[in-house]
Amino acid sequence: MVDQNSSHTLAQSAGEEAVLTLAEFGLMDRVSARLGRWTPEGKRFLAEGMQAWRDWRDQIDADAEAERREIDRRASADNVRWAKRAPIAVCITAGLIVAGWIAAKL
Secondary structure, eight states, X not given: OOSSSEEEOTTOHHHHHHHHHHHHTTSEEEOSSSEEEEOHHHHHHHHHHHHHHHHHHHHHHHHHHHHHHHXXXXXXXXXXXXXXXXXXXXXXXXXXXXXXXXHHHO
C-alpha cells in the first residue's frame, strides 16, 4: 500500500490482476498500470475484511490459550496423583528395607 487510499502493485502481475479484479467490482479505481486507488465501497470492504481477519486471529489466540490452560490443568492433576503416590511408595520401600533387615537377622 502506498497510503490508506491507494495500493502499488510493485509491478507484480498478481497485484496488477488484483487491482483489475477489484476495479471490476467497483472496489478500486485503476490509476495506472501499477497503481490502484480504493473507492469508498472498497474502503468499507477492506475495513470489514481487516475486522474479520482480526476476529479470526483473536479466536485462534483464544483457542490456543484455552488449550494451554487445559494442558496446564492436566499436568497439575497428574502432579497431584504423583504427590499422592509418593508417600505410598516411600512406605512400601521402608517396609521392604525393614523386612530385609529382619530377614538378615534371622
